[in-house]
Amino acid sequence: MTGEAAFIHALRAIATDPAARRLADDAAVLRIGGEALVLTMDTVVEGVHYLPDDPPQDVAWKLVAVNVSDLSAKGAAPIGCLYSHALGEAAWDTAFLAGLDEACRRFAIPLLGGDTVRMPEGAPRSFSLTALGTGPADCPVPSRTAALAGDLVWVSGTIGDAGLGLKAALGEVSGDAASIAALIARYRRPAPEPRLGVALAPLVHAMMDVSDGVLVDAARMAEASGVRIALEAQALPLSPALCAVAGRTPAARLAAMTAGDDYELLFTAPAEHTASLLDAAHALGAQVTHIGAVEVGAGLSLNDHGVPQPLPESLGYQH
Amino acid sequence: MTGEAAFIHALRAIATDPAARRLADDAAVLRIGGEALVLTMDTVVEGVHYLPDDPPQDVAWKLVAVNVSDLSAKGAAPIGCLYSHALGEAAWDTAFLAGLDEACRRFAIPLLGGDTVRMPEGAPRSFSLTALGTGPADCPVPSRTAALAGDLVWVSGTIGDAGLGLKAALGEVSGDAASIAALIARYRRPAPEPRLGVALAPLVHAMMDVSDGVLVDAARMAEASGVRIALEAQALPLSPALCAVAGRTPAARLAAMTAGDDYELLFTAPAEHTASLLDAAHALGAQVTHIGAVEVGAGLSLNDHGVPQPLPESLGYQH
Numbered sequence: 001m002t003g004e005a006a007f008i009h010a011l012r013a014i015a016t017d018p019a020a021r022r023l024a025d026d027a028a029v030l031r032i033g034g035e036a037l038v039l040t041m042d043t044v045v046e047g048v049h050y051l052p053d054d055p056p057q058d059v060a061w062k063l064v065a066v067n068v069s070d071l072s073a074k075g076a077a078p079i080g081c082l083y084s085h086a087l088g089e090a091a092w093d094t095a096f097l098a099g100l101d102e103a104c105r106r107f108a109i110p111l112l113g114g115d116t117v118r119m120p121e122g123a124p125r126s127f128s129l130t131a132l133g134t135g136p137a138d139c140p141v142p143s144r145t146a147a148l149a150g151d152l153v154w155v156s157g158t159i160g161d162a163g164l165g166l167k168a169a170l171g172e173v174s175g176d177a178a179s180i181a182a183l184i185a186r187y188r189r190p191a192p193e194p195r196l197g198v199a200l201a202p203l204v205h206a207m208m209d210v211s212d213g214v215l216v217d218a219a220r221m222a223e224a225s226g227v228r229i230a231l232e233a234q235a236l237p238l239s240p241a242l243c244a245v246a247g248r249t250p251a252a253r254l255a256a257m258t259a260g261d262d263y264e265l266l267f268t269a270p271a272e273h274t275a276s277l278l279d280a281a282h283a284l285g286a287q288v289t290h291i292g293a294v295e296v297g298a299g300l301s302l303n304d305h306g307v308p309q310p311l312p313e314s315l316g317y318q319h
Numbered sequence: 320m321t322g323e324a325a326f327i328h329a330l331r332a333i334a335t336d337p338a339a340r341r342l343a344d345d346a347a348v349l350r351i352g353g354e355a356l357v358l359t360m361d362t363v364v365e366g367v368h369y370l371p372d373d374p375p376q377d378v379a380w381k382l383v384a385v386n387v388s389d390l391s392a393k394g395a396a397p398i399g400c401l402y403s404h405a406l407g408e409a410a411w412d413t414a415f416l417a418g419l420d421e422a423c424r425r426f427a428i429p430l431l432g433g434d435t436v437r438m439p440e441g442a443p444r445s446f447s448l449t450a451l452g453t454g455p456a457d458c459p460v461p462s463r464t465a466a467l468a469g470d471l472v473w474v475s476g477t478i479g480d481a482g483l484g485l486k487a488a489l490g491e492v493s494g495d496a497a498s499i500a501a502l503i504a505r506y507r508r509p510a511p512e513p514r515l516g517v518a519l520a521p522l523v524h525a526m527m528d529v530s531d532g533v534l535v536d537a538a539r540m541a542e543a544s545g546v547r548i549a550l551e552a553q554a555l556p557l558s559p560a561l562c563a564v565a566g567r568t569p570a571a572r573l574a575a576m577t578a579g580d581d582y583e584l585l586f587t588a589p590a591e592h593t594a595s596l597l598d599a600a601h602a603l604g605a606q607v608t609h610i611g612a613v614e615v616g617a618g619l620s621l622n623d624h625g626v627p628q629p630l631p632e633s634l635g636y637q638h
Contacts, residue, residue, distance in 0.1 A: 017429035028431035033352025110336035112347035
């Protein structure tokens with residue numbers, strides 16, 4: 001067990017309230033005044049989650065977006081956030097605030113409070129944000145644990161763009177300017193759509209956000225639900241920009257499935273909900289794609305046009 | 320304007336939702352499902368808010384306690400918290416968790432979620448905690464802005480112990496062992512009593528917690544409420560431990576009034592609520608003391624046995 005895994009294990013022994021969902025879901029779910037209050041908190045650290053020369057507006061945007069993605073995965077509509085700011089150079093901080101304001105407006109998540117702290121001279125800074133949302137009124141708040149054998153597996157949007165965008169930002173891949181710009185934008189400015197999570201919630205069994213890679217996140221859902229998830233590589237939704245830069249090869253597809261920072265929704269639903277799912281997505285101008293099935297068993301399997309594929313050594317970003 | 324003041328000014332321009340209370344109160348107050356949800360977030364930074372050789376259990380305790388103090392000041396009963404942990408040395412982290420668990424139990428505030436992050440090698444760490452509580456059902460959530468001319472001014476507990484405890488921990492003052500231990504305990508393990516805040520809420524006009532010093536916090540309340548607050552130095556409640564170590568001199572009293580980390584409640588109430596306030600406090604084994612009055616005007620005045628006193632250059636800890 002790594003130090004982090006051991007620590008989280010110890011945390012679970014403390015967080016025994018049912019609202020904590022065993023610290024194994026995207027968010028906590030607290031019942032208050034007849035509402036399901038959905039709560040999530042994410043921290044970004046300079047030199048770990050972002051680089052000192054990343055645009056501060058984008059660092060702030062991403063901090064809001066990753067939390068909104070967690071809310072969306074629980075079918076929750078954002079209602080507000082609190083954030084803690086580590087003061088630094090004034091121009092950087094001002095640009096950060098501009099990005100924060102922009103993201104709060106885009107995701108309709110008002111800033112309600114927080115804290116401002118000074119750091120020791122030269123210390124890397126970190127920023128924490130707590131986001132609150134109200135979960136679905138007429139159905140359970142979707143969890144990672146509710147996938148059922150027989151369900152279809154779906155993903156929203158396109159996969160792998162942000163991971164390739166990071167490589168593009170680092171100058172590790174090249175391609176036409178428009179595609180490169182689109183990929184970098186996906187990396188720097190993830191744009192989860194909470195209205196999609198809200199619309200899907202009554203139709204799904206399990207739902208979570210894809211933040212560390214489709215393969216590793218699907219494996220986590222399978223483990224949490226006590227089922228096997230069988231994915232079809234050829235079904236994976238890839239963007240035109242990704243195909244233009246990386247091609248449509250099996251290797252490109254595998255890279256897309258193991259890349260992080262997608263902030264899309266991974267969910268399972270009974271086959272009879274297919275038409276309703278597609279209607280709900282299309283009504284929002286969103287895309288959802290059927291990429292596999294839930295089976296009796298455990299773990300993950302991957303096929304390409306019906307041919308079983310070996311799983312890569314790393315399924316994605318491991319904490 | 321300092322950099323921090325300028326930053327907070329810019330934050331206020333973003334946090335325009337009424338629930339944010341202009342970022343000028345102890346907490347945000349959000350209406351949800353007929354309940355008043357009270358939200359606060361505090362961060363502690365190694366080398367700024369605590370020292371690397373402070374007992375980790377106490378660092379964790381204090382992180383919980385300062386947030387609970389904010390809830391208490393809004394008459395809110397704790398319902399849960401989320402916190403973000405910066406991983407470090409395993410034994411330190413384990414001790415920190417033990418203190419966190421102890422504090423969460425003591426204040427009946429279950430841990431619901433949060434985040435765990437790695438830091439760059441050797442970086443100072445920081446810990447953020449978001450606390451949630453439910454505000455009073457049958458009266459407004461007390462704010463800093465509601466003090467009225469004619470109100471009496473009150474404070475809970477005793478004042479100045481933590482500030483003197485810090486000096487004792489640094490070896491800057493000496494005295495009998497029991498008194499020194501009691502003062503250091505007040506510094507390291509503040510013990511706000513949310514049941515007191517809940518009981519007082521229906522009886523008060525303005526309420527806030529005293530975290531930076533009675534004088535500076537009273538001045539903030541006066542400014543927020545558009546009134547003048549007249550404090551009586553001789554009325555200040557001092558603990559036996561403080562008197563044993565620092566004496567009962569005017570200088571000791573002034574030091575107590577400008578010392579931070581009390582985490583007591585400062586509140587104003589109409590004179591006719593005096594008996595009810597005393598009853599409510601005594602029912603919880605708590606002490607509340609009448610220390611002044613709210614007047615028409617602005618700013619702060621200080622008397623000692625009716626003799627006007629000059630205000631010290633620094634009223635307390637200034638952010």
